[in-house]
Amino acid sequence: MTVYNFAAGPATLPDQVITQIQSELPSLRGTGMSIMEISHRSALFDDIINTAQQDLRDLMSIPDDYEVLFFQGGGTGQFAAVPMNLATKHHRIALLDSGHWAAKAGAEAENLGYQVDTLASTKATHYDRLPARTSTLPTDTYDYLHICTNNTIEGTAYHDLPQTNGTPLIGDMSSNIMAQHYNVSDFDLIFAGVQKNLGPAGVTLVIVKKSLIKKVDHIPSVFNYQLFAKKNSMPNTPPVFNIYATGLTLKWLKKIGGIEAMEALNKKKSSLLYDFLDQSKLFNNPVKHADRSLTNVPFMTGDPKTDQAAIDDLTAHGLLNLKGHRSVGGLRASLYNAMPFEGVQALVNELYHFEKNL
Numbered sequence: 001m002t003v004y005n006f007a008a009g010p011a012t013l014p015d016q017v018i019t020q021i022q023s024e025l026p027s028l029r030g031t032g033m034s035i036m037e038i039s040h041r042s043a044l045f046d047d048i049i050n051t052a053q054q055d056l057r058d059l060m061s062i063p064d065d066y067e068v069l070f071f072q073g074g075g076t077g078q079f080a081a082v083p084m085n086l087a088t089k090h091h092r093i094a095l096l097d098s099g100h101w102a103a104k105a106g107a108e109a110e111n112l113g114y115q116v117d118t119l120a121s122t123k124a125t126h127y128d129r130l131p132a133r134t135s136t137l138p139t140d141t142y143d144y145l146h147i148c149t150n151n152t153i154e155g156t157a158y159h160d161l162p163q164t165n166g167t168p169l170i171g172d173m174s175s176n177i178m179a180q181h182y183n184v185s186d187f188d189l190i191f192a193g194v195q196k197n198l199g200p201a202g203v204t205l206v207i208v209k210k211s212l213i214k215k216v217d218h219i220p221s222v223f224n225y226q227l228f229a230k231k232n233s234m235p236n237t238p239p240v241f242n243i244y245a246t247g248l249t250l251k252w253l254k255k256i257g258g259i260e261a262m263e264a265l266n267k268k269k270s271s272l273l274y275d276f277l278d279q280s281k282l283f284n285n286p287v288k289h290a291d292r293s294l295t296n297v298p299f300m301t302g303d304p305k306t307d308q309a310a311i312d313d314l315t316a317h318g319l320l321n322l323k324g325h326r327s328v329g330g331l332r333a334s335l336y337n338a339m340p341f342e343g344v345q346a347l348v349n350e351l352y353h354f355e356k357n358l
């Protein structure tokens with residue numbers, strides 16, 4: 001039985017990448033050693049990390065005045081690292097509360113002693129839409145505005161970015177990096193864990209405008225942007241395997257046409273599912289149409305028992321990891337880059353049968 005993995009992250013990776021890892025594992029490029037055994041202080045790894053950086057630059061058209069850095073610590077690590085590195089003038093951050101992960105970023109900054117002003121929130125409507133674009137932000141008040149470009153749990157995404165009136169814009173792109181096109185230069189910093197669209201868990205990308213990187217005292221070295229920029233992301237041991245595997249996925253992305261091709265495919269995949277849900281009398285996607293995500297689609301019947309029966313039925317047909325997040329309930333299909341169109345076709349076919357036979 002063909003298995004399709006709709007997990008929200010870690011998530012499905014391209015078959016070609018898995019096969020390449022498998023074939024290269026015993027001896028990488030004729031060294032007689034696996035990627036897991038080589039030094040990060042080797043010419044071989046320098047080539048791997050530099051190539052991954054360059055491929056990221058090519059794929060996202062990252063301008064030269066941005067650094068591309070690799071961290072550990074996940075998106076959650078960056079919830080702390082971003083304020084520690086950037087909120088140095090006002091110690092005050094603006095936030096658009098679009099869901100669980102935006103709120104978490106705010107809570108972490110607050111916990112570290114920064115003032116966080118939530119400019120707008122859609123919590124009252126269970127984050128079924130993006131918060132209304134705010135009126136003009138005051139100048140020279142906030143160190144930055146934080147947004148989450150794609151809300152993994154609630155299934156909303158920014159297709160247009162909010163105006164910031166000169167305030168730096170920070171994007172948590174963990175769940176839609178390279179799944180749809182954004183202009184890097186519209187952001188001052190983008191961060192993303194790679195474990196959804198780009199690789200195995202363990203690498204967090206930070207793409208940051210060089211002019212924002214400053215010397216900051218009394219922060220952990222492993223979160224110090226200036227130090228990571230100076231040391232090519234290797235002031236200490238980086239996640240060697242994970243950077244290698246991410247590099248392979250970037251090559252795969254380049255080969256199949258880059259972000260433009262991915263976005264077209266992701267639109268096709270998500271439309272197939274949304275079209276089914278919109279005509280279904282059983283399942284419902286609660287998200288405002290204009291704000292719907294291309295990568296995460298929550299849906300439910302309104303009855304937890306029927307939701308579970310649907311999950312069980314799908315699982316029996318090799319359609320896996322469709323349980324919704326506990327805060328939303330129901331089901332959720334994550335349609336990241338490596339999910340083929342055929343996977344979504346199989347999902348929609350089975351949902352159709354489930355509804356028909358109920």
Ligand code: PMP
Nearest residue numbers: 074075076101152172174175193
């Ligand atoms: N931001 C978003 C949008 C996420 O989806 C997640 C994880 N699902 C995180 C941040 C947290 O990432 P991590 O688990 O890598 O800390």
